[in-house]
Amino acid sequence: MRSVNTKNAWFNKNRNYLHFDKKISEKKAYSLVCNASKVASWNFFPFLSVPVTSRKIYRDEKDSLQKKDKIRKIMYAGHMDSNIYAYYASKLQTLYEKRISDCTLHTNILAFRKISKNNSEESGKCNIDFAKDIFDDIKSRDECVVLSFDVKAFFDKIDHMLLKTSWIKLLGQKKLPQDHFSIFKSLTSYSYVNRKKVFDTFSITKASKRNGIKRICSIKDFRTIVRKDNLIAKNQDNFGIPQGSPMSGLLSNLYLLEFDKMILNRTKAHGASYYRYCDDIIIICDQKAQAIFKLLVTFLLNELKLKTNEKTMVTTFTRNSKHELTCDKSLQYLGFMFDGRQTTIRSSSYARFLKKMRKAVLLASHTRRKYNKIREAKGLPALPLYKQKLYARYSYLGKRNFITYAHRAGQIMQEPKIKQQIKPAWNRLQFAISENAS
Numbered sequence: 079m080r081s082v083n084t085k086n087a088w089f090n091k092n093r094n095y096l097h098f099d100k101k102i103s104e105k106k107a108y109s110l111v112c113n114a115s116k117v118a119s120w121n122f123f124p125f126l127s128v129p130v131t132s133r134k135i136y137r138d139e140k141d142s143l144q145k146k147d148k149i150r151k152i153m154y155a156g157h158m159d160s161n162i163y164a165y166y167a168s169k170l171q172t173l174y175e176k177r178i179s180d181c182t183l184h185t186n187i188l189a190f191r192k193i194s195k196n197n198s199e200e201s202g203k204c205n206i207d208f209a210k211d212i213f214d215d216i217k218s219r220d221e222c223v224v225l226s227f228d229v230k231a232f233f234d235k236i237d238h239m240l241l242k243t244s245w246i247k248l249l250g251q252k253k254l255p256q257d258h259f260s261i262f263k264s265l266t267s268y269s270y271v272n273r274k275k276v277f278d279t280f281s282i283t284k285a286s287k288r289n290g291i292k293r294i295c296s297i298k299d300f301r302t303i304v305r306k307d308n309l310i311a312k313n314q315d316n317f318g319i320p321q322g323s324p325m326s327g328l329l330s331n332l333y334l335l336e337f338d339k340m341i342l343n344r345t346k347a348h349g350a351s352y353y354r355y356c357d358d359i360i361i362i363c364d365q366k367a368q369a370i371f372k373l374l375v376t377f378l379l380n381e382l383k384l385k386t387n388e389k390t391m392v393t394t395f396t397r398n399s400k401h402e403l404t405c406d407k408s409l410q411y412l413g414f415m416f417d418g419r420q421t422t423i424r425s426s427s428y429a430r431f432l433k434k435m436r437k438a439v440l441l442a443s444h445t446r447r448k449y450n451k452i453r454e455a456k457g458l459p460a461l462p463l464y465k466q467k468l469y470a471r472y473s474y475l476g477k478r479n480f481i482t483y484a485h486r487a488g489q490i491m492q493e494p495k496i497k498q499q500i501k502p503a504w505n506r507l508q509f510a511i512s513e514n515a516s
Contacts, residue, residue, distance in 0.1 A: 087168060089104045089107055089164070090324075091104070093157060095126075096282065096286065097155075097293065098293060098304075100293050102158060102161070110161065117162055119260070120264075122155075122268075125155055126273040128152045128153075129152075130152050151270075153270055153323060154322060155322075155324070162261065163324040166261055167328045170245075170248060171191075174335075182342070187354055189354075191331070206490045206491065209411050209413075212351075212411060216362060216409075217418075222362050223363055223368045223395070224360060225368060225390055225391070225392060226393070227359035227386045228358055229386060230385045235384055241262075242262060244332050245262065265319050268313050271304065279304075341378065345371075348367045350364070361375070368392065404417075404418045410424060421495065422493075428480075432506060435503070435510065436510050438468060439511055440514060442463060443463060443514035446462075463511060463515050468507070472507050480500075
């Protein structure tokens with residue numbers, strides 16, 4: 079057998095969550111994923127389903143702030159299953175990248191791809207870069223209209239037969255090979271288990287991994303308890319794929335490939351621009367063309383059995399008497415707000431960060447009091463509030479947190495307003511700590 083390539087990008091050694099199987103080594107994973115006959119007959123475990131609620135704040139047609147809670151089911155595949163998905167995703171990604179490059183779509187499709195920055199293989203673009211590119215595009219125009227579309231329940235509505243057709247076309251074959259078909263079936267007729275229910279069934283807590291638990295249950299318990307107690311649900315529809323698997327992002331892009339091609343061709347003909355980040359679609363055009371693109375996007379999505387959420391958001395940018403760019407309402411994109419003159423972090427994101435920060439300080443304070451009572455009973459001196467983790471997560475002293483992300487955004491976008499926006503966070507952290515220090 080060939081030696082294992084330790085630089086395989088598909089292998090993720092940091093996948094540490096508990097599932098129905100244990101983690102395996104790269105060597106074992108390689109021997110599995112490279113054996114097409116094994117993959118063709120592979121029995122995939124059910125996904126673990128975790129509901130995630132996110133609040134979307136947007137401005138309506140009257141520029142009023144509106145809130146909407148969005149619940150998504152994120153699915154976690156088994157460890158061996160994830161290796162299969164990741165390996166085949168990397169193979170399909172190569173074909174997909176060539177296809178979109180041939181169609182000159184490589185700068186328009188932003189999500190689930192590694193897009194190099196400044197022609198560097200090591201430096202990839204992130205959300206900050208994508209948002210900046212779009213805002214710079216708007217700045218380069220005298221006036222324009224930005225149309226923002228959001229596909230409704232995108233992953234849940236992907237039609238299986240249309241997806242299969244796109245998959246076959248990408249491979250350049252008449253039908254899916256058996257190994258690919260096995261994966262296709264596992265992602266369309268997929269089964270899943272509610273993680274909370276199964277964790278409660280086997281008394282698994284956050285401390286279980288620290289106590290040496292390496293899997294949810296044995297194969298015997300999976301068969302006699304998980305299956306017998308009807309904990310497994312199955313997708314019975316002819317549409318929908320799990321959101322969260324290592325292949326889901328690639329397949330969502332593949333599903334919209336023909337849509338992307340048609341939209342790009344039409345935008346080029348009208349001197350407009352087209353960008354798509356997963357199910358968020360942006361078209362920058364002149365006012366005369368906006369009606370055409372509204373109809374076109376709606377029609378093409380309907381052909382794919384998809385719909386958009388609510389009304390299309392329309393932001394109009396014009397130049398005032400001083401030739402300064404202004405807009406009728408701020409454009410929201412990838413966590414940033416742009417009004418033609420300056421870019422800021424979305425206020426709801428900043429407010430959410432401050433709320434988490436205050437809750438973390440309170441939790442640290444309660445934990446300190448709890449242990450100090452124990453120390454007092456033992457005649458030991460009280461300990462002060464433990465601040466290191468708070469500073470690491472909620473201040474510029476940390477390496478990867480909201481504050482450092484905001485600083486990086488300010489630098490990349492060359493926008494001093496962002497730094498000013500989050501400057502009070504340090505004083506708020508200090509005030510929260512001082513309030514709970516006693």
